[in-house]
Amino acid sequence: MRSLLGATFAALSLIIAGSIAAHAASDPRHAVVAIGIDITTADPHKISGGGEYMFFSNVFEGLYGHDLDGNQVPQLAVSHEVSEDGLVYTFRLRENVKFHNGDPVTAEDVRFSWQRSNDPEIKNPRASIVTKNIEDVEVVDDHTVRLHLAKPDAALLENLGEFFYIVPAKYAQEVGNEEFGRKPVGTGPYKFVSRSIKENIELEAFEEHWGRVPQVDRLTLRIVPDSQTRVAMLQTGEADIAINIPPHVAQSIEASPDTKMVVSPSFQNIFIVLNMRAPHGQFAPTEVRQALNYAVDKQAMIDKLMFGYATQSTGPCNKAVIGCDIDREPYPYDPEKARAMLEEAGFDFDRTYQAFGLAPGRAAQSKEVLEAVAFYLNQVGVKTEIEFLEYGTWLARLGAKEFDKFDLHWQNWTDYNRDPMGRLPRNIRTDGYYSWSSYPDLDPMIDEADAIIDPKQREEHLRKIFTRLYDDPPWIILWTTDNTDAARENVEWKPRHGISWPVFWQLSKK
């Protein structure tokens, strides 16, 4: 027994010594990024969720994309022209651009990528955003391509980056769809090396990139579902960057001399939807919905619940979103005014209002936020009963729209880029899938927005919509959250403004 113990102890000591040595090794040419969720596919035409872009925005590119400040910039194209009716876009492609396998990027690849992303066999979940509206892709010459649209789409350029990735026609046809998903080839700053589901994704710098050659040769995306574990990995040096750190953990990151928070504005917005279409009609009057906006102390909630990692807003959008920078200030906290307005509107204080929210785990402090809102509403005499649902059930209930059963709910709205038209039709248009509001005058305005080709004119048009949604709010507007990531002190990394999924080509280690 004693000798067995001795041997076990000796073995353990060896292992421990070995692992310390492994930790101490810190290679400036190799970075490890701990991410929370795995990609579901490595095929850029099968993307279904936002989390996938951790991978795709580093490995693939579209004709246009976004720079680090969130501005729309040409990527595989260098310039474009739009026809007067907004139906024909002509792109001049960047010359001497190569795919990771060495093939040159030509107009033929753009045409193929369009065909592939609309192919029923691919089942592209995001085809409706850009590619389905393209009627034809005409190859003018090797480096000129013309997109013919079915109807005008003013958001086209903004969406080309993430919803119309260009893949190599020759390679994709040679290997077939399944193999392409296993060994994807793109044009991005990093090329795909290997992947182990729910474990890691290995990437390698693409030295021949046209302009964004990474400073770090090897990049490992490690899938670590638990945020505490991501933090631990950062503290031990097993990871250089940890993505998506909940605000309540941020303090321990800030407190350590070896780690730092990396904060950037996001496109995620939190608000409480008020059911304007409830049969009891209590939320129908504009004054009632305005009053509830005065009833909630947003800044206190940001300070205490979000630990400062959010900014009060005037609508469910980051100010950088087109048309969102309206000439209004966030509703101030004024419970007396709220109570007075409710009384004047003849609000029914005897009724208990049914609220539902999202269970913890998916969005930062989702449970605490709805509880705090319920507390503030109670302060002005509005009684609520709240329940929390797991994500799938919550989503189903949003879509089921049982107007007679639920009066208010926690919601978030994340724009994918600076264009709000991904969300407005779904959340505001009366027949929108998640719309609990009804603005007969806004519906046609939302429909028109994509037909206005002149950017200035369109911005003004969208600004009118957002101003109306502030003055006559269908929600209690809370805030725009920050992207909260963390890094080791020796890591230089600037996330992209506004866009939730990070790119890593600009990352460097000292």
Add this chain to the structure above:
Amino acid sequence: MTRYIVRRLLQTVVTAIFVTVIVFSLARLTGDPTLLILPTEATEADRTFFRRQLGLDRSLPEQYLTFLGNALRGDLGVSFRYREPALDLVLSRLPATLELAAASMALAVIVALPIGILAAIRRGSYLDVGTRWFATLGQSTPTFWLGLVLMLIFAVRLGWLPSSGRGGIEYLILPAVTLGWYSAAAIARLTRSSMLEMMQNDFIRFERLAGLPERVIVLKHALKNAAIPIITYMALQFGVLLSGAVVTEQVFAWPGLGQVVVEAINTRDYPVIQAAVLVTAFLFLLINLAVDLLYSWLDPRIRY
């Protein structure tokens, strides 16, 4: 014996079919998977299109029969989420979970058996009191808490072990201790009580009178007779370890079955839920069969 094994295997198949019915229906109770597969911008037409592609527009009995027919041919469908064969996905994760469960079980047995036996033969000693404390505390410590605390101490503070992931044996230690902790406590308690009971038996007293060395009495005669409940319990514990691995795997980013199952349930990935539960159920049934066969070795009075 052979007839017994064949009969038991047939029973296993029947149980497995029964499991398929339950799993199939339960998975479908979670709701519409297109809500989670498709982006929130998807239109109703997109959803209908997807439901048809996935065969979800057909009646439930029809879907079940197709599923069963395919399952008998070893085809458990394609993951909605990963678009890989569900069985491949599950089987590729299985070794990691088995490795973790086996290491935890081994650790539990190495720790629990000796202290359980010693506590029984030195009843009332400090060791006995300590064992009982360990049994109570061990069984009441939540896994996710223990995992994080161990990680904080041994990975973050001391830097002795990696915090997460799977690699060499050093990666296995923290998750195995976390997962095995509960089982160790439970097995220690059971060993202690079974041994205590056995040591009171007349035949042990006779052996003592006959002058047999104490070591032989304890390890050969008492322990072998006390082993049946302990082994039964260990077999059941193995099932618990497989399911308990869900939390441990999540905390330590251990790329096993547990993580895949949790995600599959959260995203309503029916084929993966079905494949994972079926594979786990099969494993569990096989372990039970093995234990039943072990009984006859331990107790020659048991014959099949």
